[in-house]
Amino acid sequence: MINQNDLVYFLELTQTKHVSRAAERLGVTQPTLSHCIKRLENAVGTALFIRTKKGIELTPAAERLRESSEELLLKWNEVMKSANDEVDEAKGLIRLGVHTAVAQYMLPQVLPQFLKQYPEIQVSLEHGLSRHVTEKVISSNLDVGFAVNPVEHPDLVIKELITDRVTLWKSKNAVNNDILIVEPSLLQSQNLLQKLNKKGLLFKRKIESQSLEVIAQLVQAGVGSAILPERVMKAFCDSSVVQVKEAPEISDRICMVYLQKFRKLKRGQVFIDFVKALS
Numbered sequence: 418m419i420n421q422n423d424l425v426y427f428l429e430l431t432q433t434k435h436v437s438r439a440a441e442r443l444g445v446t447q448p449t450l451s452h453c454i455k456r457l458e459n460a461v462g463t464a465l466f467i468r469t470k471k472g473i474e475l476t477p478a479a480e481r482l483r484e485s486s487e488e489l490l491l492k493w494n495e496v497m498k499s500a501n502d503e504v505d506e507a508k509g510l511i512r513l514g515v516h517t518a519v520a521q522y523m524l525p526q527v528l529p530q531f532l533k534q535y536p537e538i539q540v541s542l543e544h545g546l547s548r549h550v551t552e553k554v555i556s557s558n559l560d561v562g563f564a565v566n567p568v569e570h571p572d573l574v575i576k577e578l579i580t581d582r583v584t585l586w587k588s589k590n591a592v593n594n595d596i597l598i599v600e601p602s603l604l605q606s607q608n609l610l611q612k613l614n615k616k617g618l619l620f621k622r623k624i625e626s627q628s629l630e631v632i633a634q635l636v637q638a639g640v641g642s643a644i645l646p647e648r649v650m651k652a653f654c655d656s657s658v659v660q661v662k663e664a665p666e667i668s669d670r671i672c673m674v675y676l677q678k679f680r681k682l683k684r685g686q687v688f689i690d691f692v693k694a695l696s
Contacts, residue, residue: 421490422453423453423456423457424486424489424490425443425490426439426443426445426450426453426454427453427454427457427465427479427482427483427486428483428486428487428490429442429443430450430454430466430473431475431479431483433472434472434473434474434475435472435473436450436451436472436473454466457482461478461482463476463478464476464478465478465479465482466479505683506537506683506684507535507537507538507683507684507687508535508537508538508683508684509537509538509539509682509684510538510539510540510541511538511539511540511541511560511561511684511685511688512541512543512558512559512560512561513540513541513542513543513559513560513561513562513563514542514543514544514545514549514550514553514554514559514561514562514563514564515542515543515544515550515562515563515564516544516545516546516547516550516563516564516565516629517544517628517629517630518628518629518630518646518649519547519563519565519671520542520544520563521630521649521652521653522648522649522652523563523578523671524542526695527691527692527695528540530691531688531691534691535684535687538684538687538688543559546602546603547562547564547565547566547567548564548567548568548604550562550563550564550674551564551567551568551570551573551674554573554674554675554676555570555572555573555676557676560675560679560685561673561674561675561679561685561688561689562673562674562675563578563671563672563673563674564671564672564673564674565581565605565646565669565670565671565672566604566605566669566670566672567670567672567674572676572677573674573675573676574674574675574676574677574680575672575673575674576672576673576674576689576692576693576696577670577671577672577696578671578672578673578692578693578695578696579648579671579696580668580669580670580671581646581647581648581668581669581671582646582647582666582667582668582669583605583606583609583644583645583646583647583666583667583668583669584609584644584645584647584660584661584664584665584666584667585609585613585618585642585643585644585660585661585664585665586636586642586643586644586645586650586654586658586659586660586661587636587641587642587643587658587659587660587661588636588637588638588639588654588657588658588659589657589658589659590639590657591636591639591640591641591642592639592640593622593639593640593641594641594642595620595621595622595641596620596621596622596623596624596640596641596642597620597622597623597624597641597642597643597644598623598624598625598626598632598635598636598640598641598642598643598644599623599624599625599626599632599643599644600625600626600627600628600629600632600644601625602627605644605646605667605669606644608667609644609665609667610644612665612667613664613665616663616664616665618661618663618664620641620642622641624640624641629645629646629649630649630653632644632645633645633649633650633652633653633654634653636650636654636658637653637654637655637657637658642661646669673689673692673693675689
């Protein structure tokens with residue numbers, strides 16, 4: 418199988434048209450150069466050079482191969498430079514996953530100064546449940562995520578950033594004591610509902626929403642009681658919303674999750690270090 422060196426040797430020979438001179442300039446022996454050319458000729462299935470008294474001449478096949486080889490080596494050098502840039506320079510795209518509610522209080526802390534400090538880095542955002550964000554990081558569909566209570570995985574690096582608590586909240590001006598507002602797909606909501614039932618805190622009516630932001634706005638308006646993380650509640654509600662007396666609580670860990678290969682990229686390294694410095 419031909420390789421990059423074969424093409425480099427071939428192009429040098431097309432320029433010098435002299436085996437000994439080309440070998441000297443390349444720093445290889447004449448047999449090594451001759452073996453390389455023979456390998457190329459076997460690969461293309463035809464002779465590439467014709468020996469003459471003055472040196473060698475290119476065959477039509479060699480002329481065509483020279484044009485293609487120059488293009489291939491140019492593309493190869495571009496690919497190698499791009500690969501080296503990935504490792505050595507803080508530039509390129511970071512694919513960041515985060516639940517919309519977590520994004521409300523995490524991203525304003527991280528992105529303004531980070532993007533100012535690293536103007537050649539771009540960030541794309543993808544939103545979803547924390548467990549889905551974690552799965553996409555593991556499968557390399559995302560570079561990094563901010564996830565709530567991520568599950569351990571052998572390939573996953575988990576760095577705890579902050580903690581939170583999920584409990585039952587109610588506005589001092591609430592007009593409905595029999596309504597519970599909840600995001601049913603969250604594991605925290607499911608666990609807290611069980612704890613509420615055990616304590617006898619029951620509700621006749623229930624409003625379900627997939628948006629914690631909407632739930633926060635509804636509890637602020639006095640619609641009813643709501644299950645929310647405290648940080649989300651504080652991001653959208655004023656001091657009139659308080660924890661329901663004797664309501665149970667669940668602790669949350671907000672973590673940064675990524676694969677080790679992301680840290681090996683310069684943009685990954687600076688992002689991870691920047692976020693950790695804020696926690």
